[in-house]
């Protein structure tokens with residue numbers, strides 16, 4: 118059977134593949150601890166559930182405007198301006214099926230065959246494949262202990278470079294980029310006429326008093342070249358709702374909206390009502406969630422530092438652990454190490470090769486504190 122070259126060349130998401138393996142083991146009765154996916158486990162806020170139930174009862178079960186419910190686009194534009202300093206009118210916002218589809222659609226709108234897209238590495242598994250799906254070529258730019266370095270970006274630039282994908286707070290390194298780091302990248306992007314696609318899925322999860330800086334907030338010129346991608350998934354535990362959004366220059370949002378019109382039409386109408394309710398939650402909800410993950414970060418970093426060389430996560434939901442000291446004999450790489458952890462210890466983590474960096478493991482701390490403790494104990498016993 119002949120598949121398209123696009124489909125044949127696409128790598129499966131390693132996270133989803135391992136996740137299926139965890140599901141298979143669990144179905145077979147194994148008690149697996151998963152520190153694999155970045156999926157917040159705190160409950161969805163009651164007003165969000167009530168809004169969805171209310172929307173269902175009042176008949177919000179039909180197609181709705183492809184670009185998103187007008188009242189949700191308006192609430193997102195307000196949030197972007199007030200919380201992130203990103204200038205956006207409701208028409209500059211496109212509601213998407215999660216950040217994942219926002220990213221896909223933005224790249225479809227901005228790049229194509231012959232173009233190169235710079236991505237700081239290590240990176241989230243989906244970035245290179247979303248670039249590939251647009252027909253362009255992903256180019257990983259090395260970072261130093263998770264920090265982006267303008268010289269490294271400059272070295273990778275050529276006449277084909279069209280865009281840079283940024284992700285702060287970062288999956289997998291936990292780095293939260295500073296204003297100065299972002300300004301240096303933006304300066305380069307301005308000089309070379311590059312788009313910035315900024316994935317801010319973990320924007321509300323920053324630790325030790327760090328502030329999240331949206332690249333599009335760095336001034337009018339920055340806003341003109343940046344597409345901001347955010348989501349309800351991580352900030353509000355709404356992963357299954359599949360509601361995210363992008364915002365950016367009107368022409369880009371219009372193009373992305375046309376693509377979405379043919380791709381999916383609207384995002385689930387009643388789920389969007391949940392998003393609307395989430396944006397009206399009181400500030401305590403935000404702080405309670407952030408603080409819970411900061412506590413888990415402390416726990417995971419404390420336990421992880423005993424087994425690996427770890428970067429202290431500044432934000433997000435992952436610990437990036439250098440596991441090279443454990444790679445020897447019949448465990449030559451982190452694929453083998455992750456396999457050993459799953460087979461011997463029934464604990465799942467992601468090998469760093471999935472993020473473009475062999476020798477490391479990505480360990481999620483979005484699980485419960487009990488699971489984090491048990492997960493590290495199992496890893497230690499399996500070594």
Ligand SMILES: Cc1ncc(COP(=O)(O)O)c(C=O)c1O
Pocket residue numbers: 155214215216217218241284288316318347348349350356360361
């Ligand atoms: C950096 C990053 N962006 C986006 C997503 C997906 O977000 P959503 O659930 O909104 O598609 C994830 C989740 O795994 C992520 O790590």
